Structures are given as structure tokens and as C-alpha cells.
Amino acid sequence: MARWKTVSIVGVGLIGASIGQALLRRRLADDVIGIARRQTTLRAARRVNAVTHTTIDLARGVAEADLVVVCTPVATIPELVRRAAEHCPEGTLITDAGSTKAAIVAALDNNLPRGCRFLGSHPLAGSEKTGPSYSDAELFEGRVTIITPTRNTRAEDFDALEEFWTGLGSVVVRMSPEEHDEAIGMTSHFPHLVASLLAGMLPEQWFRFTGTGFLDTTRIAAGDIELWKQILMQNRLNVMKNCQALAQELLRAAQALRDGNEKVVEEILTRGKKNRDALGG
Amino acid sequence: MARWKTVSIVGVGLIGASIGQALLRRRLADDVIGIARRQTTLRAARRVNAVTHTTIDLARGVAEADLVVVCTPVATIPELVRRAAEHCPEGTLITDAGSTKAAIVAALDNNLPRGCRFLGSHPLAGSEKTGPSYSDAELFEGRVTIITPTRNTRAEDFDALEEFWTGLGSVVVRMSPEEHDEAIGMTSHFPHLVASLLAGMLPEQWFRFTGTGFLDTTRIAAGDIELWKQILMQNRLNVMKNCQALAQELLRAAQALRDGNEKVVEEILTRGKKNRDALGG
Structure with a gap:
């Protein structure tokens, strides 16, 4: 059995699709649900084998998630995390892949409904290219991913998220959001x-x-x-x-x-x- | 018969050695004389087939040149061009590959002994790497080379130099040194x-x-x-x-x-x- 039953990825651009590819290629997740606003993005994510299921309905997409990863532009992350927390199983861990952390973590730390927790991530990988067609299952291999716990972060959430990124090949470093x-x-x-x-x-x-x-x-x-x-x-x-x-x-x-x-x-x-x-x- | 009988290259680093390789590979010169201060540099230039003859003696190295190309750091170019002019056949055309032009051309324009003429060149090619072992016979292919004639420049010298760089694959553009x-x-x-x-x-x-x-x-x-x-x-x-x-x-x-x-x-x-x-x- 894979480490994760269901990982839901909100936003399947370059980063989101690369995470999905890496999870499936390394057999770390049974199901990867790709969630995006546009069917064309979801089709492209399916084409590169980044997801097993797709939907444009966020609520349905996170309904069975063991982990939610929000991979959208930074300004949209807090709102999407909050919406995910309202619809995913109670007590689900939610993370992101945004390039900034202080504003996002401040908006979400210890502040989600239904026992859900947010813990910020930032994989230092990317490109000037965008979109799922540039995705790469090896994008995180050997690259640093920063995880930004706060005093509210549970040790088991940190450990789970560290295992997640380590599984994708990253070297995990912990830092404060600031x-x-x-x-x-x-x-x-x-x-x-x-x-x-x-x-x-x-x-x-x-x-x-x-x-x-x-x-x-x-x-x-x-x-x-x-x-x-x-x-x-x-x-x-x-x-x-x-x-x-x-x-x-x-x-x-x-x-x-x-x-x-x-x-x-x-x-x-x-x-x-x-x-x-x-x-x- | 090749276009040039003998081309002497003063300084066989990345640029000088790439010129030599391109001249020989494209059969544009019968002999390419590599001139440098150190035997180790000359050995490296021979190893990559950038030259047919080598010497650390500038006077001997330019004695039979039809064209002299000075490919040394910019501050050394005026002095080396002058020394080459004293020892090459009368009336030889001399050029360079330096990244600056105004100071070099001002020092040398219409100012050489024995009927020699200097006309500045700058091939827009290079690398953060240095030395003949990084040379590349295709370095100038499709790249712009700027030639900087002045009011003293003879049309036939410009034409010869344009033909030289075009022969190496460059697109020649003329500009004033300034x-x-x-x-x-x-x-x-x-x-x-x-x-x-x-x-x-x-x-x-x-x-x-x-x-x-x-x-x-x-x-x-x-x-x-x-x-x-x-x-x-x-x-x-x-x-x-x-x-x-x-x-x-x-x-x-x-x-x-x-x-x-x-x-x-x-x-x-x-x-x-x-x-x-x-x-x-």
C-alpha cells in the first residue's frame, strides 16, 4: 500500500503536476486528484500522468483527501486552503507550494475549521516556464524544500510533511515563515x-x-x-x-x-x- | 588553396583557439601560428587542433602572417599589435577580438609602422570559461561579429576582415568604436x-x-x-x-x-x- 491513499492537488501547473507525477511514479499515493479551474489544464495534467482523477469542483476534489497540496499563485492560497478545509475530511493536513510564506502562514496558522491544520511548504524548484506540460517527476530530486512550522504546529504534522517532501526527493529544511x-x-x-x-x-x-x-x-x-x-x-x-x-x-x-x-x-x-x-x- | 596562407593568433585562449580551430576545420587557412607566453597554453592549443605551429616568440610567430589576430585581454592589445606590426610582413592587416573598442582603436588607428593597419573586431561569443580546452570550432556560427572601421580604414581591409569573420560563420555588423x-x-x-x-x-x-x-x-x-x-x-x-x-x-x-x-x-x-x-x- 502506498504511503498516501489520496492526495488532492489544487492547481496543477508546473509545480502541482510535477508533484502528482512524482507521487505516482514513486508509488507514494494511490490516487492523486487534480483540481483546477479549467478543463484544459486538467486534460494536460492527465496527459502527462500527473493525476489519477480530475475535477473543477474543489469541494468534491478534496472530499477524500489524506493530504491537500495547494499549488496556485500565492495571493490565492489562503482562500483556497480555507475552502479545502471546509470540504476535506475532518482533521486533514493541508500544505502549499508558494514562494512566500509569512503572509500565507499568518492568515492560516491555527485558524482553520474542522480540526484541519495548515503547514507551509516551499519547494525550491521551478522554471520561468508555466503549465503542466513542463512538469517533471524529478523536479524535486536533490532540491531543498523549506517547511515553515510555527509554535502552533504539531510535531506529527511536521513529520508527515517532511516525509512527503523527502519522498519526492527533496532535502527538507525548517525555517520560520519570516x-x-x-x-x-x-x-x-x-x-x-x-x-x-x-x-x-x-x-x-x-x-x-x-x-x-x-x-x-x-x-x-x-x-x-x-x-x-x-x-x-x-x-x-x-x-x-x-x-x-x-x-x-x-x-x-x-x-x-x-x-x-x-x-x-x-x-x-x-x-x-x-x-x-x-x-x- | 585556402583563403589565407598564414594566420597568426596572438593569445590562444578560448577565443583565439576557437578561431584557429574554425580556420583549420573550414580549410580557410593553410597555417595557423599560435603565439602565447606559456608553453602549457600552446600545448593545450595543439591538443585541440587549434594551430599548426606554435611559438612563444611573437616576432617569429608573425613573420610570415597574412593576417594577425590578437586575442589577449583588452589592456594588452595595443602593445601586442604594435609589436606585431614591427615584425610581420610590411602592410599586413592586424585585428583583435577584444570586448572593448574605443580605447584600443584610438591607440592604434592609422598609427602603425611599416604600412601595417589595425582594424578592430569583436566577436560576440564567449563564455565564463577560459582557456583553449573550452574552445569550439562552431563558437562563431550564427553569432554577430562587430567590426569597427574609422575614417582611416581602407575599404579593402574592411572587406578582407568581413570575409574572415563571415568565413567563421559570423554575421558581420559595422559600427564606430564608440x-x-x-x-x-x-x-x-x-x-x-x-x-x-x-x-x-x-x-x-x-x-x-x-x-x-x-x-x-x-x-x-x-x-x-x-x-x-x-x-x-x-x-x-x-x-x-x-x-x-x-x-x-x-x-x-x-x-x-x-x-x-x-x-x-x-x-x-x-x-x-x-x-x-x-x-x-
């Missing part, structure tokens, strides 16, 4: 904004003079606008601080370039290379 | 500095929370420090202006985030995605 948002603000949300600003600065007549460097540096700017707007707004104060910090660094670099101060330029390049080399990949 | 530095400052030099600053901002305890987004956005920060310091210093006024412009954009974004101004954030993401989608790749 620590999560600060760290991921720097490693993901802020770089997205920088890539967007840099891509946006390029005049059209110079498009053909871009090489792999510019393309790599701005790749994530191709991401979905609505998704990323919601993420940036939910984590706006951390990203704001990063914007201010980089602006100061840029003005310091500008001063060094104006003065012909090679030492400062070398120091910037050295620190950047040291970190980037350490990251690998 | 236009080149302004455009490439924005598409290459400035993004390098941004990637370095961003990588340098990341605290070590968050290294493991980076995903493909951060890795892509900072990849070029792994480039050679000395090479890039020279490039940034040679093009410092253009890069300085870009730094100031991005700093302003970041402060505007910070203000919008502080105010919860979704419209500005959406506008930034929209402009960035529009440009990035247009670039492809």
Missing part, C-alpha cells in the same frame, strides 16, 4: 526584479548584440507577470531592502568607475566570483 | 557588473537556498577577474551611466514596494518580460 521570506527574498524574488529591470533597460536596436551573458542574466524575467507580481507584493519589504542595498552598491561602483578606481572594481568582481564559484552549477 | 562600446557596455559589460554585485550580496548561510534563477542570473560573475576588470575600466564611462540608471530604477521600485504600488511593479515585470521574450534563447 526567515524564509527574508532568505528567499534575496535568493529568488529580488533577482527576479533585477532581471526584469535589466531586461527592461535594453533598447530594441541593441537586441541583436546580446550574447549568452545577457540571456542568462535576464532569463527569469520571462516568468509569468501575475505570479511574480503577487510574490513581490507579498514579500515587498524584504525585496525593498534588497533594492535599496543594490542601488547603494551600484552608486558606489559608478563612483569607482568615474574615478578610475580599479581597486573597488576588482574587489566587486572578486567577491562576486568567490560566491558564484562556491554555488557551482 | 557606438560599439555604448551598445556592448549595456549588453555585456554592465550585466557582468550587476551579476557580480548580486552574487556578492548573498550571505553564505543562504547559499543552499539558491535555485536555477539565482544561478542563471549570476552565472557570468564566475568570469575571469583580471579580464573583466580591464574591460570595465576601458569602458568605464558607459558602464558608469548604466549603474546610475539602474540605481534610479531600483530606488523607484523600492518606493513602489514600500507604498504597495502594484501598478509600478506590474509595469516593471511587463517591460522586462516583453524584452526578454523578444530575445528568445
Whole structure:
């Protein structure tokens, strides 16, 4: 018998469909119920074997869930978790896969009806691509998933969720929702904004003079606008601080370039290379 | 008979060795003389079939050249071109592959001994990797190479150099050295500095929370420090202006985030995605 009888996935885009594929491929769930607003999304999720059943009716879709995973844009997560809690079996554990945690957890922690509990998750995996057709059963393999317990979190819920993500191949790290948002603000949300600003600065007549460097540096700017707007707004104060910090660094670099101060330029390049080399990949 | 009898390449790193490989693979040159300061570099260039002859003696290496291509770090190019001009056959055409053009061309234009002429080139190809072992005979295929003639440039020299790069698979574009530095400052030099600053901002305890987004956005920060310091210093006024412009954009974004101004954030993401989608790749 599989670890989970029924896992319901609300939102079967890139992340939701990858979770479903991984659960079925690894025989961790007997049934994976895909729930989405549009039949075209559900058809695509079936096509890539991410789900065993599908429905556009949230209430029916979560009715027999042992675990509900909400994989929708961050601004929609609290409302969908609440609706799931009203219709799933009493006392069901609900999690998400959103890129922000503080606002979502604050809205849901210790606050659900019928004995249901929410515990936040964030698998650090994804792509500038969206939709179930880009899903990948190995998306979480070797990748960190952050789980954000609070003082209200039960130990058995944490253990169950850790087992869930570990089963998909992830390395689980626990952090508070606030620590999560600060760290991921720097490693993901802020770089997205920088890539967007840099891509946006390029005049059209110079498009053909871009090489792999510019393309790599701005790749994530191709991401979905609505998704990323919601993420940036939910984590706006951390990203704001990063914007201010980089602006100061840029003005310091500008001063060094104006003065012909090679030492400062070398120091910037050295620190950047040291970190980037350490990251690998 | 090949188009060129003897091409001498001064500096057989990634770019120089790739030129040599492409010339030999495409039978565009009978002899390719590789010139470098170190025997280990020359041995590596021979190993990847980038050269037919090698020497650490510049004077001997260029003595029979029909064309000399200087592929060394930008700060060393003017001096090496001058030395090549003193020892190559009278009236030989000399070019380079440097990432900056204004300073190099200003130093060499209409200013060489013995009837030699310098005409600047910049193939928009490369990598954060360095050295002949990363060379690639197809590196220039389909890539733009900018040639920077001045009012002193002879039409036949331009034609010969255009034929040279076209022969390696490049699409040749002509620009003034100043236009080149302004455009490439924005598409290459400035993004390098941004990637370095961003990588340098990341605290070590968050290294493991980076995903493909951060890795892509900072990849070029792994480039050679000395090479890039020279490039940034040679093009410092253009890069300085870009730094100031991005700093302003970041402060505007910070203000919008502080105010919860979704419209500005959406506008930034929209402009960035529009440009990035247009670039492809």
C-alpha cells in the first residue's frame, strides 16, 4: 500500500503536476486528484500522468483527501486552503507550494475549521516556464524544500510533511515563515526584479548584440507577470531592502568607475566570483 | 588553396583557439601560428587542433602572417599589435577580438609602422570559461561579429576582415568604436557588473537556498577577474551611466514596494518580460 491513499492537488501547473507525477511514479499515493479551474489544464495534467482523477469542483476534489497540496499563485492560497478545509475530511493536513510564506502562514496558522491544520511548504524548484506540460517527476530530486512550522504546529504534522517532501526527493529544511521570506527574498524574488529591470533597460536596436551573458542574466524575467507580481507584493519589504542595498552598491561602483578606481572594481568582481564559484552549477 | 596562407593568433585562449580551430576545420587557412607566453597554453592549443605551429616568440610567430589576430585581454592589445606590426610582413592587416573598442582603436588607428593597419573586431561569443580546452570550432556560427572601421580604414581591409569573420560563420555588423562600446557596455559589460554585485550580496548561510534563477542570473560573475576588470575600466564611462540608471530604477521600485504600488511593479515585470521574450534563447 502506498504511503498516501489520496492526495488532492489544487492547481496543477508546473509545480502541482510535477508533484502528482512524482507521487505516482514513486508509488507514494494511490490516487492523486487534480483540481483546477479549467478543463484544459486538467486534460494536460492527465496527459502527462500527473493525476489519477480530475475535477473543477474543489469541494468534491478534496472530499477524500489524506493530504491537500495547494499549488496556485500565492495571493490565492489562503482562500483556497480555507475552502479545502471546509470540504476535506475532518482533521486533514493541508500544505502549499508558494514562494512566500509569512503572509500565507499568518492568515492560516491555527485558524482553520474542522480540526484541519495548515503547514507551509516551499519547494525550491521551478522554471520561468508555466503549465503542466513542463512538469517533471524529478523536479524535486536533490532540491531543498523549506517547511515553515510555527509554535502552533504539531510535531506529527511536521513529520508527515517532511516525509512527503523527502519522498519526492527533496532535502527538507525548517525555517520560520519570516526567515524564509527574508532568505528567499534575496535568493529568488529580488533577482527576479533585477532581471526584469535589466531586461527592461535594453533598447530594441541593441537586441541583436546580446550574447549568452545577457540571456542568462535576464532569463527569469520571462516568468509569468501575475505570479511574480503577487510574490513581490507579498514579500515587498524584504525585496525593498534588497533594492535599496543594490542601488547603494551600484552608486558606489559608478563612483569607482568615474574615478578610475580599479581597486573597488576588482574587489566587486572578486567577491562576486568567490560566491558564484562556491554555488557551482 | 585556402583563403589565407598564414594566420597568426596572438593569445590562444578560448577565443583565439576557437578561431584557429574554425580556420583549420573550414580549410580557410593553410597555417595557423599560435603565439602565447606559456608553453602549457600552446600545448593545450595543439591538443585541440587549434594551430599548426606554435611559438612563444611573437616576432617569429608573425613573420610570415597574412593576417594577425590578437586575442589577449583588452589592456594588452595595443602593445601586442604594435609589436606585431614591427615584425610581420610590411602592410599586413592586424585585428583583435577584444570586448572593448574605443580605447584600443584610438591607440592604434592609422598609427602603425611599416604600412601595417589595425582594424578592430569583436566577436560576440564567449563564455565564463577560459582557456583553449573550452574552445569550439562552431563558437562563431550564427553569432554577430562587430567590426569597427574609422575614417582611416581602407575599404579593402574592411572587406578582407568581413570575409574572415563571415568565413567563421559570423554575421558581420559595422559600427564606430564608440557606438560599439555604448551598445556592448549595456549588453555585456554592465550585466557582468550587476551579476557580480548580486552574487556578492548573498550571505553564505543562504547559499543552499539558491535555485536555477539565482544561478542563471549570476552565472557570468564566475568570469575571469583580471579580464573583466580591464574591460570595465576601458569602458568605464558607459558602464558608469548604466549603474546610475539602474540605481534610479531600483530606488523607484523600492518606493513602489514600500507604498504597495502594484501598478509600478506590474509595469516593471511587463517591460522586462516583453524584452526578454523578444530575445528568445
